[in-house]
Amino acid sequence: MTMTLNRRAFGRGAAALGLATLAAPAYLRHAHAQTKELNVWAYDGFITDGLRDRFEAETGAKLNIRMVTDQGEMFNLMMAEQGNHSADIVTCAGHRFYQFIDAGLLAAVDKGRLTAWDKILPEYANAGWVSRGGQDWGVPLVVVATGLLYNTEMVSEKPESWDVIFSEGFAGKTSYQLQNFMPIVMDYLGHDGSGVSYAGDTEAAQKAVNAARDFMIEHKSKVRRYYEGPTEVQQMMVTGDIAMAQASSGPSSQLIIDGFPAAFTIPKEGGQAYAYGFNVVANAKNMDNAYSFLNMLLSDPVNGAEIVRSTGLESTIAGTADQLSEAERAALALSPEERARLSWVNVETAAFIFDLVDAAAEEVRAA
Incomplete structure (x- = not known):
C-alpha cells in the first residue's frame, strides 16, 4: 500500500508558554535520560509535522522518519539487518504483522510502559487481530x-x-x-x-x-x-x-x-477491512523514547484528527470524531x-x- 497524502501541520502545547519542562508528563520526562533520537518507519501522513515538532520539543529527542511504501520491502529490509535494527518503531498492516512477529522482528506491547492504551477505542484495542499468542503486538492507528x-x-x-x-x-x-x-x-x-x-x-x-x-x-x-x-x-x-x-x-x-x-x-x-498500526521493534535501541512517542500520540485526540486529515483514514484514537468538522465526519x-x-x-x-x-x-x- 502506498500512502501519497497531503501533510497538514499542527502545533500546540506548553512550549509556547515556556512551560514545556515543568508541564511535561512523567513518561516524557523519563525519556530525557535516554538516547536522544527515535527512528520510525511510517507511511506518509501517519506522523504530522506538528506531532514530530511537539515530540522533539518536549523530549529533546530527534524524531527521524523513514517513509514506507510496501510491507514486503520493509520486511526484507528488517530481515537483512539481522537483529541490528535501525528502526525503533515500524508501521505494520494488521493482517500482515504475523510475518514480522513470527520472524522475531517485533516486541510485544508492554502495558506497563504504554500507559495510554486505554485511549484507543475499545472496538480496536480489544480486536482479535491486535493479538497473537496471547499478547498484543502493536498500537492500532488507522482503519482501512x-x-x-x-x-x-x-x-x-x-x-x-x-x-x-x-x-x-x-x-x-x-x-x-x-x-x-x-x-x-x-x-x-x-x-x-x-x-x-x-x-x-x-x-x-x-x-x-x-x-x-x-x-x-x-x-x-x-x-x-x-x-x-x-x-x-x-x-x-x-x-x-x-x-x-x-x-x-x-x-x-x-x-x-x-x-x-x-x-x-x-x-x-x-x-474488507484491516488496520495499520505502530509496532515497537524487538530490542529497539531507543525503547523508552518509542513508548514516550506512543503515549503522546494516543493521549491527544487532536493527533487522531490530524491523521484523518492527512490520510483520509479513520483514526482509532478516542475522541477524534469530536475534533472533526461535520463534512469530515x-x-x-x-x-x-x-x-x-x-x-x-x-x-x-x-x-x-x-x-x-x-x-x-x-x-x-x-x-
Missing part, C-alpha cells in the same frame, strides 16, 4: 475499509451490488487493484474471501481462488486499468477516465473532503448496514490465502 468508490455525476444511483463494476454499461470505466479486489470477488461469487473457512484445506481454497481468477479473466475487457497506488485511482477519477473503482477508504475520503463529486459504499456482497461515515458488510482480514489465515491470491492475480494480469 475496501469498498466501491464512484463518481456521483457519472453514476446516477448508489450502487447496491458489485454487479455494476462488471456491467457492460460501465465497460472501460472501471478500475481495481488486483490483489485487493480478488478476495472481494471471491465473496461476490459466494466463496470465502477471508479464507477462514478454508483453513487446513488448501484444495478448497485453491478452488475458490481459481473461480475468482477465471471470473476476472472473463471480465478483463471491462476494466480500464489495474492500479497500484491510491494516487492513481484518484487521478483517474478526477480526469473522468473512470466512473468507479474498488478502492480503500483513505483516497476515497480525501476526494470527498476536497469537494470532488464522489461517494464511497460497501456493496451488499461485502468489502460525513466523508468517513459508513452506515451501520455498510459497516456490518465488512469482513476483517484474518491474521491466522492471511498468509495461507494471500499466497494463493497473489499467484492468481499474476495469472489474471498475464491473461
Whole structure:
C-alpha cells in the first residue's frame, strides 16, 4: 500500500508558554535520560509535522522518519539487518504483522510502559487481530475499509451490488487493484474471501481462488486499468477516465473532503477491512523514547484528527470524531448496514490465502 497524502501541520502545547519542562508528563520526562533520537518507519501522513515538532520539543529527542511504501520491502529490509535494527518503531498492516512477529522482528506491547492504551477505542484495542499468542503486538492507528468508490455525476444511483463494476454499461470505466479486489470477488461469487473457512484445506481454497481468477479473466475487457497506488485511482477519477473503482477508504475520503463529486459504499456482497498500526521493534535501541512517542500520540485526540486529515483514514484514537468538522465526519461515515458488510482480514489465515491470491492475480494480469 502506498500512502501519497497531503501533510497538514499542527502545533500546540506548553512550549509556547515556556512551560514545556515543568508541564511535561512523567513518561516524557523519563525519556530525557535516554538516547536522544527515535527512528520510525511510517507511511506518509501517519506522523504530522506538528506531532514530530511537539515530540522533539518536549523530549529533546530527534524524531527521524523513514517513509514506507510496501510491507514486503520493509520486511526484507528488517530481515537483512539481522537483529541490528535501525528502526525503533515500524508501521505494520494488521493482517500482515504475523510475518514480522513470527520472524522475531517485533516486541510485544508492554502495558506497563504504554500507559495510554486505554485511549484507543475499545472496538480496536480489544480486536482479535491486535493479538497473537496471547499478547498484543502493536498500537492500532488507522482503519482501512475496501469498498466501491464512484463518481456521483457519472453514476446516477448508489450502487447496491458489485454487479455494476462488471456491467457492460460501465465497460472501460472501471478500475481495481488486483490483489485487493480478488478476495472481494471471491465473496461476490459466494466463496470465502477471508479464507477462514478454508483453513487446513488448501484444495478448497485453491478452488475458490481459481473461480475468482477465471471470473476476472472473463471480465478483463471491462476494466480500464489495474492500479497500484491510491494516487492513481484518484487521478483517474478526477480526469473522468473512470466512473468507479474498488478502492480503500483513505483516497476515497480525501476526494470527498476536497469537494470532488464522489461517494464511497460497501456493496451488499461485502468489502474488507484491516488496520495499520505502530509496532515497537524487538530490542529497539531507543525503547523508552518509542513508548514516550506512543503515549503522546494516543493521549491527544487532536493527533487522531490530524491523521484523518492527512490520510483520509479513520483514526482509532478516542475522541477524534469530536475534533472533526461535520463534512469530515460525513466523508468517513459508513452506515451501520455498510459497516456490518465488512469482513476483517484474518491474521491466522492471511498468509495461507494471500499466497494463493497473489499467484492468481499474476495469472489474471498475464491473461
